Amino acid sequence: MFxxxxxxxxxxxxxxxxPEVSSGDTAWILAxxxxxxxxxPALGLFYGGMVRKKNALSTINWSFIMVxxxxxxxxxxGYSLAFGPDKGHLIGNLSWFGLSGVGQxxxxxxxxxxxxxxxxxxxxxxxxxxxxxxxxxxxxxxKFSTFVVFSLIWATIVYDPIAHxxxxxxxxxxxxxxxxxxxxxxxxxxxxxxxxxxxxxVGRRRGYGQEPMxxxxxxxxxxxxxxxxxxxxxxxxxxxxxxxxxATSAFVVTNTAAAAGAVTWMLMSLVFGNKPSVLGMASxxxxxxxxxxxxxxxxxxxAAIAIGAGAGVFCFLAVRLRSRSRIDDSLDVWGCHGVxxxxxxxxxxLFASKAVNPAGADGLFYGNPMQLWIQFVAVAVVWAxxxxxxxxxxxxxxxxxxxxxxxxxxxxxLDLSQHGEAAYRM
Amino acid sequence: xxxIEAIVxxxxxxxxxxxxxxxxxxxxxxxxxxxxxxxxxxxxxxRGGQPVTVDMLPKVKLETVVKDRDVDRVVDVIxxxxxxxxxxxxKIFIMPVEEVIRLRTGERGEKSL
Numbered sequence: 088m089f090x091x092x093x094x095x096x097x098x099x100x101x102x103x104x105x106p107e108v109s110s111g112d113t114a115w116i117l118a119x120x121x122x123x124x125x126x127x128p129a130l131g132l133f134y135g136g137m138v139r140k141k142n143a144l145s146t147i148n149w150s151f152i153m154v155x156x157x158x159x160x161x162x163x164x165g166y167s168l169a170f171g172p173d174k175g176h177l178i179g180n181l182s183w184f185g186l187s188g189v190g191q192x193x194x195x196x197x198x199x200x201x202x203x204x205x206x207x208x209x210x211x212x213x214x215x216x217x218x219x220x221x222x223x224x225x226x227x228x229x230k231f232s233t234f235v236v237f238s239l240i241w242a243t244i245v246y247d248p249i250a251h252x253x254x255x256x257x258x259x260x261x262x263x264x265x266x267x268x269x270x271x272x273x274x275x276x277x278x279x280x281x282x283x284x285x286x287x288x289v290g291r292r293r294g295y296g297q298e299p300m301x302x303x304x305x306x307x308x309x310x311x312x313x314x315x316x317x318x319x320x321x322x323x324x325x326x327x328x329x330x331x332x333x334a335t336s337a338f339v340v341t342n343t344a345a346a347a348g349a350v351t352w353m354l355m356s357l358v359f360g361n362k363p364s365v366l367g368m369a370s371x372x373x374x375x376x377x378x379x380x381x382x383x384x385x386x387x388x389x390a391a392i393a394i395g396a397g398a399g400v401f402c403f404l405a406v407r408l409r410s411r412s413r414i415d416d417s418l419d420v421w422g423c424h425g426v427x428x429x430x431x432x433x434x435x436x437l438f439a440s441k442a443v444n445p446a447g448a449d450g451l452f453y454g455n456p457m458q459l460w461i462q463f464v465a466v467a468v469v470w471a472x473x474x475x476x477x478x479x480x481x482x483x484x485x486x487x488x489x490x491x492x493x494x495x496x497x498x499x500x501l502d503l504s505q506h507g508e509a510a511y512r513m
Numbered sequence: 514x515x516x517i518e519a520i521v522x523x524x525x526x527x528x529x530x531x532x533x534x535x536x537x538x539x540x541x542x543x544x545x546x547x548x549x550x551x552x553x554x555x556x557x558x559x560r561g562g563q564p565v566t567v568d569m570l571p572k573v574k575l576e577t578v579v580k581d582r583d584v585d586r587v588v589d590v591i592x593x594x595x596x597x598x599x600x601x602x603x604k605i606f607i608m609p610v611e612e613v614i615r616l617r618t619g620e621r622g623e624k625s626l
Contacts, residue, residue, distance in 0.1 A: 299567050359562030407561030
């Protein structure tokens, strides 16, 4: 998909005979699906450590419950909308509703050597983590019921269409030639830019800018980032949809970019804040991973260093800029995922090389400036679509269900007011 | 009898506790507290390298009850062990204690300390 890589090329050839399941490819994709699954609770830890004590449990849960809610959405209608038979290059139809016709035989359009169900569940893990990423924007003030409804709607009319455009057979951005190996636009820009809209629509936390709202447990943040790094190997190397050389290449550049991101943000914090920040190193690894995501199937390790380091610089400056604004994108989802994903998508247009992946394209540095333009168009479209639609969804929910908890509920914290539980009993 | 309540830097707790033990004061309670004195606060680093100032600072509060004649000596021991000479070293409060009762035996007075 993201590739059409050798996977679907081989798939097409095999389809003439009979699609044959490769045990090696299937094993890797199932393992990758499990790796990507663990990223969502890991994101919960990453976010949960960054909020105040009274909201730790609810923040962790916002990620955890996405695994359940979006899993159901995905098998019922999400997968069909994103990857089902194309309608007008914009969306899949509902003929795969409830996974009808999605079985153990491969679907050579997407991955010819693994069961269609394996491709489906692997993709489902991406659909799960994306709305979980958005939760960082409205941390510590959003109503739980509204959050669940918002996430279901968002997954259905924001995520699923974008996934179809970029990855679905017949999707218009895929036809346009955009390169997004593992979700720089589909996952990171869509989540990051939606977060900016969400932070504006939901409004600031009470007391924002007047009282300290510093992370209550930075150790949890670092553990979460470490687990995200681990799971990201499934996210990017799994996107090869085969278990051979391309997966290995994606694995290596993923690790390299994470390393470059962590070191770069550490240096930025040293320069701007006088001390090497640990929260910064964790953030740097995550933005390096986010930025390499679209490029991971198309670039060499040297490019991965540049992409990771670029993410460390741009995302740090974006977070710094945001922190001086009055916008309470509480956990800096826009600065990290929106800006990191944007940089990664554009960098793919610079550094992509057919020598890495013959099914991809060359970027600007390999003599094909057109690719940068294609990447830019995809970035611009996803920015506008995600921002606009998220804003509209939240405005409608504000008028119907209400977006925020009551003032006193926000003061005592969402753990107690929304769930009647506490993260810590001491 | 007097109760001595000393608010000191968290990092000086070990030194104070050991110095008191060396001078025969074993019984004490320690509480983690946050509070504010004349120290201006400390500055943490935000995610974007921006300074984040916090004016409620973590300290520890030691409480011990001693015989009247030991008060000056104990105060000296605490000061010697806790002082760094910088703003934010803390405070000592001394207050009278009416009675002490040992729960196990019901004994009262100084011998129960």
